Amino acid sequence: MITIRSRGALVAAFLSLACAAQAHTTLETQQAPVASAYKAVLRVGHGCGGAPTLKLRVRIPEGVINVKPMPKPGWEMETVKAPYGKAYDYHSEPLTEGVREIVWTGKLLDEHYDEFVFRAHLTDSLKPGTMLYIPIVQECGDGKADRWIEIPAEGKSADDYKYPAPGLKLLPAKATH
Amino acid sequence: MAMTRAILIMLLLALGSLLGANAAFAHAALVESHPADGAVLDGVPPMVRLRFNEPVSPLVIGLTDARGRRHHVLKTLARNEVLEISVPPDMPRGSHILSYRVNSGDGHPIGGSVVFSIGAPTETGTRPRAEGEGVRIPIVLARTIVYIGLFAGVGGAFFRAWLAPGLAGRGTDHALVALMATGFLACSASLGLQGVDALGGVLTDMASAATWAAGWATSYGMTVAAGTAALLLGWLSLRGPSGWRRVCSLLAMGMLGLSLSLSGHASAAAPQWVTRPAVFIHAVGVAYWIGALFPLLVAIRKSPEAAFPIVRRFSTGALVAVAALTLAGIALTVIQMGSPANLIDTTYGQVLIAKTLLVGTLLVLAALNRLWLTPAMTIPDGSGAKWLARSIKAEIILCLAILALVGLWRVTPPPRAIAAISEASRSASVHLHSNKLMAQLTLSQGGAGGTRVRIVIATGQAEPMNPKEITLHLEKPDAGIEPISRQARKVGTDGWEVASLALPVAGAWKVKVDILVDDFEKVSLEGTMTVGH
Known part of the structure; x- marks a missing residue:
């Protein structure tokens, strides 16, 4: 019993190390400097427990501004605009409101894979060295939904959660010219 | 012998990691089970069928019966995304927990439990069992x-x-x-x-x-x-x-x-x-x-x-x-x-x-x-x-x-x-909190339906709040029981309830309450709760 268990755990540990990135709905680029543009590619590998994905909702975190989602053939796109928590300086212009949520509506079968793209500006109010999480709700038929919204508590990592929010590591701003 | 096996395992692991690095595997999830989680059956089912959304391999399968006995050696048949676990024919009446830990394609082990009852659910917890x-x-x-x-x-x-x-x-x-x-x-x-x-x-x-x-x-x-x-x-x-x-x-x-x-x-x-x-x-x-x-x-x-x-x-x-x-x-x-x-x-x-x-x-x-x-x-x-x-x-x-x-x-x-008993039943409640939210869980006897858990959620400032969804997870790692997960139902204005919960094993259980504050925010509160017979 113990050997099977420990062997299983070993295998599991190794495999999850090897491909943790592919396990969930994730971002393609998992690190980016602050005070710069960021192209987010959301990778959706499966539906909710076998059911096809009918809607993907993305919550834009505070400090991420000037969001421009990329239209997607076969998918309807909507954005929800709302005021930011504070005014952000964007190329010397104060920005006080913008896109806070993107909603793609369409159909993606469980056995298929797709990517959803938006571009945004990561403001310098974000702290380098920390993780930025972008909560995603993947809605399927029959009221089923996978909510990739778990934000790891201090001392824990995304691997400790079943439905971690996709995250990226913030890097120091590039030297300005 | 042990050496050869160890080398083989290492080779397999290396191979697995190579394959894994390039494959976009998904995360396995239980799609359905027969008998269903929480089902009450007339007789002993010949087997429990678990269907996942992708092929899985079993790591640990355990069955804890209503008498608290652990059955380890269960015949388990894995066919693609389906696991068939034979149930011993001499299962007593009451509630049993089938706990599984499986390896999904991405190598992420996932665990869970399915509770089913034969005859009627076992009365749990807060009071001593009705003396036969x-x-x-x-x-x-x-x-x-x-x-x-x-x-x-x-x-x-x-x-x-x-x-x-x-x-x-x-x-x-x-x-x-x-x-x-x-x-x-x-x-x-x-x-x-x-x-x-x-x-x-x-x-x-x-x-x-x-x-x-x-x-x-x-x-x-x-x-x-x-x-x-x-x-x-x-x-x-x-x-x-x-x-x-x-x-x-x-x-x-x-x-x-x-x-x-x-x-x-x-x-x-x-x-x-x-x-x-x-x-x-x-x-x-x-x-x-x-x-x-x-x-x-x-x-x-x-x-x-x-x-x-x-x-x-x-x-x-x-x-x-x-x-x-x-x-x-x-x-x-x-x-x-x-x-x-x-x-x-x-x-x-x-x-x-x-x-x-x-x-x-x-x-x-x-x-x-x-x-x-x-x-x-x-x-x-x-x-x-x-x-x-x-x-x-x-x-x-x-x-x-x-x-x-x-x-x-x-x-x-x-x-x-x-x-002493009523003392114990009072203590069968637990207060969980983070700086943002707090939850009060109370276990009570729900008659023939097993145990009922009442959950009241409030903000960190003790103001009532109205979450979208509440999911309760109960886990007993020391008894090899993976999380039993139940969606709570809203009862009245500020209460939530999980009814017909059968917990045949007494002792300390790890509890986790997932509170969906809104579509994009989830708060998890964790703690320990003692369930006694």
């Missing part, structure tokens, strides 16, 4: 017969050996042997009944050896052992030289006292250094008294003149015995009752009142016998002896009634224990 309703009457009956066998049989043997050694009485001896033999049978039967009760089973479960083993494993097992020894010694003391008889019957009395002080509500009470000796003294005193009644009656009927010195001898000893057993009895009563109000409010107290009334009458009769009827035996016309015989007969009937009442105590917990 079906075996209540047989238990009381067996207990009463054991008492009669011990007190009248062993006590009678003691009387024969110490107080009436010279008295011829074949008939009396035969009757004593019959009493002790019946006591022995009842004693054995009560062990099986105890097992049925301990496992919360039904009477027919007595056919299984496991039931008897369970009965033996309770504190009552030692009571049965000592009681059997007492009956055997009592039987041995009925033959042989006078010295042998005395030693055997004295040992039998000791065993009798020991037997009763080894289990039962009274002996279990604290402080045990008081209660156990008190029960011992009480039992030995009772045996001295009750044991003498029947042989005395026979002796007086046969020849009042020959019986007179015996009656005197008994009467002197009885004074000591009655004083000792009364004192011990009062001490135990005080400990058990807690407060005088409990006398009327609880069944235990009502039984005690009835018993006290009967014992009072018995004491009056005993005093009557000692002060008037015994001296009256010397009256030549023999009318005194006749009255004494009548009085003893009345005493015997009273004693039988008292023993039956005492047998009833077996199924009525004393106020002391009830207080």
Whole structure:
């Protein structure tokens, strides 16, 4: 019993190390400097427990501004605009409101894979060295939904959660010219 | 051998990681199970089928049955995304937890549990299980017969050996042997009944050896052992030289006292250094008294003149015995009752009142016998002896009634224990909090449907809040039970509830409450909750 268990755990540990990135709905680029543009590619590998994905909702975190989602053939796109928590300086212009949520509506079968793209500006109010999480709700038929919204508590990592929010590591701003 | 295997595993791992690095595997999730999670079935299902959304390989599969036994070696068949786990055919009634830990394609192990019940869900937790309703009457009956066998049989043997050694009485001896033999049978039967009760089973479960083993494993097992020894010694003391008889019957009395002080509500009470000796003294005193009644009656009927010195001898000893057993009895009563109000409010107290009334009458009769009827035996016309015989007969009937009442105590917990139980049920609630949210969980008995968990959520400032969804996860890693997950239902304005939860294993459970504050925000609160039987 113990050997099977420990062997299983070993295998599991190794495999999850090897491909943790592919396990969930994730971002393609998992690190980016602050005070710069960021192209987010959301990778959706499966539906909710076998059911096809009918809607993907993305919550834009505070400090991420000037969001421009990329239209997607076969998918309807909507954005929800709302005021930011504070005014952000964007190329010397104060920005006080913008896109806070993107909603793609369409159909993606469980056995298929797709990517959803938006571009945004990561403001310098974000702290380098920390993780930025972008909560995603993947809605399927029959009221089923996978909510990739778990934000790891201090001392824990995304691997400790079943439905971690996709995250990226913030890097120091590039030297300005 | 071990070396080769280790190398093979390492190679496999290396291969796996190479493959894994490039494949976009998904995260496995349980899609459905047969029987469904929370299902109540009529009979034992041949297997449990788990269907995942992608192929999985089992890592650990365990089945914890309603009796808390762990079944490890289960035949498991993995076919693509389906796992078929054979269920042992001898599963008892009640709720069982099938716990799985599987490896999904991405190598991320996922675990969970499926709870299903056979017949009806097991009552969990906060109260002791309803003491096997079906075996209540047989238990009381067996207990009463054991008492009669011990007190009248062993006590009678003691009387024969110490107080009436010279008295011829074949008939009396035969009757004593019959009493002790019946006591022995009842004693054995009560062990099986105890097992049925301990496992919360039904009477027919007595056919299984496991039931008897369970009965033996309770504190009552030692009571049965000592009681059997007492009956055997009592039987041995009925033959042989006078010295042998005395030693055997004295040992039998000791065993009798020991037997009763080894289990039962009274002996279990604290402080045990008081209660156990008190029960011992009480039992030995009772045996001295009750044991003498029947042989005395026979002796007086046969020849009042020959019986007179015996009656005197008994009467002197009885004074000591009655004083000792009364004192011990009062001490135990005080400990058990807690407060005088409990006398009327609880069944235990009502039984005690009835018993006290009967014992009072018995004491009056005993005093009557000692002060008037015994001296009256010397009256030549023999009318005194006749009255004494009548009085003893009345005493015997009273004693039988008292023993039956005492047998009833077996199924009525004393106020002391009830207080402890309600204490426990109050503590079966837990407060979880983070700086943002807090949750109050309360476990309560939901009747036939198992346990109900009530959840109230509030903000960190104790203001009520209205989450979108609440999911409760209960996990017991030390028992190999992966999380049992249940969606809570909104009840009333600020409460949430998970009904029909069956948790057949007592002890500390890890609880996690997932609170979906809005579409994009989830807060998880974790803690530990003690579920007791």
